[in-house]
Amino acid sequence: MSGRDALVELTRLVREARRPVVLTGAGVSAESGVPTFRGPDGLWKRHRPEDLATPEAFARDPALVWEWYNWRRQRIAPARPNPAHRWIAAYERANPEFLLITQNVDGLHRLAGSRRLVEVHGDLWMVRCTCCGREDEDRRVPLPVPPRCPECNGMLRPGVVWFGEPLPAEALSRSAEAVRKADLLLVVGTSAVVQPVASFPLLARGAVVVEINPAATPLTPFVDLSIRSAAGALLQRIPLPGSPPAGTKALSPSRPGGAP
Numbered sequence: 001m002s003g004r005d006a007l008v009e010l011t012r013l014v015r016e017a018r019r020p021v022v023l024t025g026a027g028v029s030a031e032s033g034v035p036t037f038r039g040p041d042g043l044w045k046r047h048r049p050e051d052l053a054t055p056e057a058f059a060r061d062p063a064l065v066w067e068w069y070n071w072r073r074q075r076i077a078p079a080r081p082n083p084a085h086r087w088i089a090a091y092e093r094a095n096p097e098f099l100l101i102t103q104n105v106d107g108l109h110r111l112a113g114s115r116r117l118v119e120v121h122g123d124l125w126m127v128r129c130t131c132c133g134r135e136d137e138d139r140r141v142p143l144p145v146p147p148r149c150p151e152c153n154g155m156l157r158p159g160v161v162w163f164g165e166p167l168p169a170e171a172l173s174r175s176a177e178a179v180r181k182a183d184l185l186l187v188v189g190t191s192a193v194v195q196p197v198a199s200f201p202l203l204a205r206g207a208v209v210v211e212i213n214p215a216a217t218p219l220t221p222f223v224d225l226s227i228r229s230a231a232g233a234l235l236q237r238i239p240l241p242g243s244p245p246a247g248t249k250a251l252s253p254s255r256p257g258g259a260p
């Protein structure tokens with residue numbers, strides 16, 4: 001299928017979907033300047049996940065793990081949503097059955113206005129006490145190392161899911177149910193190698209599965225439509241249900257009387 005045909009097909013699928021689900025990974029934030037995990041400039045090139053993002057690593061050296069999360073907070077704090085985040089938030093507003101599932105912990109989907117979302121790997125801006133379990137949003141950059149609980153002085157940990165930890169049960173069941181019922185699944189900017197999320201698309205029963213990613217992934221052979229493109233550059237060209245077709249102009253709301 002040519003690039004133009006793929007755009008036309010995706011536009012039709014987006015317009016006709018009744019129960020769309022969007023599944024995103026780090027690639028959706030790449031155009032906001034947030035480094036991905038894998039790939040040429042990926043975070044895991046410089047750090048081994050088992051050194052930093054596991055409960056064992058935190059037990060061994062909490063200061064090292066917190067230094068890494070402080071570095072990531074510093075990178076992410078100035079980042080702003082890009083056209084992909086904004087398009088996904090607008091799609092939600094246009095469709096009452098929409099659900100966004102994201103592996104990202106950067107908070108950019110929320111900042112773009114997404115509200116019906118499941119953050120399956122947690123939220124970098126949340127902290128949780130390892131003693132009393134208290135959870136708080138904490139946007140300080142950097143945090144003192146290691147940060148302490150205001151309630152019990154226990155050590156805080158990042159509010160994210162680490163390798164070897166289960167996904168929160170509710171996030172898992174809500175995501176799996178939505179994918180099973182979906183009629184369109186857009187998989188955007190994930191390398192599809194980290195389980196269990198990498199297997200979510202395989203739960204789809206009736207959905208047309210579309211992958212948007214500049215590179216091939218293990219999922220590519222199984223999708224109905226693979227579009228090799230950066231997410232923001234592509235999605236901003238896809239008109240949403242209820243928006244005027246590309247090339248036409250909306251009525252100016254400031255025009256007296258509101259009518260032509």
Ligand code: OAD
Pocket residue numbers: 024025026027028030031036037038039042049053103104121161162163188189190191192193194212213214215217229230231232
């Ligand atoms: P990865 O870094 O593994 O993959 C990022 C994907 O985004 C790659 O397939 C890139 O080709 C693609 N990509 C790059 N730029 C893009 C762009 N502009 N538009 C669209 N796609 C683009 O990130 P994830 O798949 O999200 O988990 O990684 C999954 C999990 O591994 C993360 O949630 C994290 C990590 O370890 C935890 O921290 C638990």
